[in-house]
Amino acid sequence: MINGPVSDVMGCGTSRIKWLKKVCTGHRGGINWVSLSPDGRYLLTCSEDRTARLWRTTGQQCCVFQGHENYITHGYLENDVAYTCSADHTVRKWDIVTGRCTQIFRGHTSTVNKVLVSRGWLFSGSYDRTARCWSLDSGRPMQEFRGHRNSVLALAHFSSQDLLPEAESDCEQNRDFLVTASSDCTVKLWLVSEGHCYQTLRGHKGAVLCMVLDTPTKTLFTGSTDHTVRCWDLTTGGQTRVLQDHQGSVVCLELGSRHLYTGSADRTVKCWLTASGKCVRTLMAHRHTVSAIKAHDGVLFTGSGDSCARAFDTESGVLRRVFKGHTFIINCLQVHNHVLYTVSHDGTMRIWDVRGLYCDTRASRGSHCRGSAGSSLAQMRNNRVGCAQSPNEPTRGRSSQEACESREREVLELI
Numbered sequence: 309m310i311n312g313p314v315s316d317v318m319g320c321g322t323s324r325i326k327w328l329k330k331v332c333t334g335h336r337g338g339i340n341w342v343s344l345s346p347d348g349r350y351l352l353t354c355s356e357d358r359t360a361r362l363w364r365t366t367g368q369q370c371c372v373f374q375g376h377e378n379y380i381t382h383g384y385l386e387n388d389v390a391y392t393c394s395a396d397h398t399v400r401k402w403d404i405v406t407g408r409c410t411q412i413f414r415g416h417t418s419t420v421n422k423v424l425v426s427r428g429w430l431f432s433g434s435y436d437r438t439a440r441c442w443s444l445d446s447g448r449p450m451q452e453f454r455g456h457r458n459s460v461l462a463l464a465h466f467s468s469q470d471l472l473p474e475a476e477s478d479c480e481q482n483r484d485f486l487v488t489a490s491s492d493c494t495v496k497l498w499l500v501s502e503g504h505c506y507q508t509l510r511g512h513k514g515a516v517l518c519m520v521l522d523t524p525t526k527t528l529f530t531g532s533t534d535h536t537v538r539c540w541d542l543t544t545g546g547q548t549r550v551l552q553d554h555q556g557s558v559v560c561l562e563l564g565s566r567h568l569y570t571g572s573a574d575r576t577v578k579c580w581l582t583a584s585g586k587c588v589r590t591l592m593a594h595r596h597t598v599s600a601i602k603a604h605d606g607v608l609f610t611g612s613g614d615s616c617a618r619a620f621d622t623e624s625g626v627l628r629r630v631f632k633g634h635t636f637i638i639n640c641l642q643v644h645n646h647v648l649y650t651v652s653h654d655g656t657m658r659i660w661d662v663r664g665l666y667c668d669t670r671a672s673r674g675s676h677c678r679g680s681a682g683s684s685l686a687q688m689r690n691n692r693v694g695c696a697q698s699p700n701e702p703t704r705g706r707s708s709q710e711a712c713e714s715r716e717r718e719v720l721e722l723i
Contacts, residue, residue: 328633329647330367330638330659335359343385344642345573351403351642352385352392353657360392362404365644367659371407375400381421391430393420399432399442411447415440426465429500431486432458439488441500445640451503458492462519465500470523471542487528491515496528497545501635507545511538520561522567522582529568531558537570539585549585551576556597564603564622572599577610593618596637604643607665611638617650619665628665633658 337356344351350370351363353508353560358375360380378395388412390402399413399420409563418436425431429450430442439453439460464487484500495516514533521528527548528540537551537558556574563569568580577598579589596613603609607628608620617631617638636653643649648660 317415322579322597325632325684327660327662327664328631328658329661331633332367332657332659333655334361334369334372335655337379338639338641338655339638339651339657340653341382342604342640342642342651343383343390344594344644344648344649344659345385345387348644349387350385352390353651354380354383354392355655356380356653357655358389358394358458360402361545362407363392363657365647365649367415367657371404373400373402373407374598375408375409377708378419381419381711382423382671383708384423384425386425388432391423393432395419397434397436399423413440413442413447413449413668414453415449415660421459421461424463424465427467427484429484431464431465433488437490439463439498441486445540451498451500453486453488453496453498453503453505455496455505455508456488456490456494457494458490460488460659461515461517462489463487464528465520466523469524469665483614487519488703489516489519489530493532493534495519495528495540507670509545509547509552510538511543511547512536514557517557517559520563522563525582527582529561529563531561531570533557535572535574537568537580539560550589551578551585553581553587553590559597559599562601562603562608564608567603567622569601569603569608571610573597575612577601577608577620579622590625591620591625593620593627593630599637599639600641602643603648603660605666607662609641609643609648609662611641612651613637615652615654617641617648617660619648619662629656629662631660673686 335355335357339355340352341354343389351652354360356379358376362370376394380392380394380690383392393399397416400409401411403410416434416436420432420434422433428444434437437456441451449574488499489495489699493512497507499506513534516532518528519530526542531537535554539549541548554572556572557574559568560571570578575594576592578587582589594612600611606622608622610618615634619629634652634654638650638652646663648662651657
């Protein structure tokens with residue numbers, strides 16, 4: 309176990325920003341992703357410095373995962389193990405107690421940019437135009453999903469039983485599906501057991517950057533560089549709606565309380581009714597691309613390329629707070645127990661106390677403000693393209709400044 313430094317900047321009296329609880333340092337490169345464990349005890353940060361780090365949600369660093377030979381693009385954290393994927397073409401499994409790598413999953417021939425764990429399987433997506441599946445029990449490769457003509461950018465998984473009423477799901481044969489979104493403008497549904505493409509969803513005119521599943525309504529939402537969000541019926545594969553109000557690439561999606569939130573390179577977040585597809589609100593406070601969004605208990609948190617995070621009231625759209633302190637783009641954020649975690653390409657994770665937001669929000673609606681006894685866990689099916697590099701062979705040993713400049717060029721090219 310390797311311990312690392314944590315700079316503690318406690319709230320009122322010792323910080324210029326009274327909501328800032330801690331600045332977690334240690335990474336020597338930009339942080340591309342942060343994952344929250346299902347039990348809410350730990351966070352995993354994945355960095356350009358080729359390491360991933362495990363933190364308690366209080367901000368105390370537990371260990372450093374070292375072994376990848378190139379920058380880490382994405383990660384997935386469970387209660388006892390962590391998974392990371394990298395530009396070194398591999399996925400690694402880590403023991404969070406010892407910090408040791410217990411397994412290396414090989415097979416991809418280019419940067420692995422997404423990893424997903426679901427129902428005993430490990431899925432990965434890569435710039436090599438394929439997705440892959442491994443058994444978590446044996447570690448053996450199970451399937452290679454080949455058919456996209458360009459990079460796989462996002463992953464999701466669902467079962468046919470997720471789409472059926474409980475009475476019917478008991479008698480129907482269960483089939484598992486992997487969903488892959490690609491820069492070839494398509495989304496594909498694959499039968500996991502067979503590795504065959506079950507259906508190709510066509511309609512986007514640009515790269516599909518992000519997607520989110522709404523299994524209760526049997527709907528898949530996809531966002532693209534063509535400035536649209538498209539809605540698909542998972543039972544038929546048919547396109548049901550096209551949401552077209554954005555003026556730039558749709559970078560991130562979030563579902564919350566019968567609403568879909570979409571973050572875009574046009575510097576706005578839009579709120580849509582999932583039932584009708586009507587745009588009911590546009591949030592315009594951002595000064596750069598909206599790179600991350602998370603809805604939690606009546607508050608919508610956003611991260612942006614302007615290095616700020618923001619909090620909006622989901623009912624009124626009112627901007628409640630701006631969180632300043634990062635110096636580069638905010639790549640990802642999480643919320644747990646009324647604490648906001650933001651990670652940036654400046655190499656830090658910042659921890660913010662947001663309890664007052666919920667008091668303010670409820671008070672403005674005329675309801676009593678109560679303390680939270682529960683916790684908010686990450687929505688595991690929320691996918692966003694974060695920190696993607698060119699599908700070509702990655703550059704090794706990039707400095708944070710070089711990586712940031714490279715990222716900005718890539719985003720501009722993609723948009």
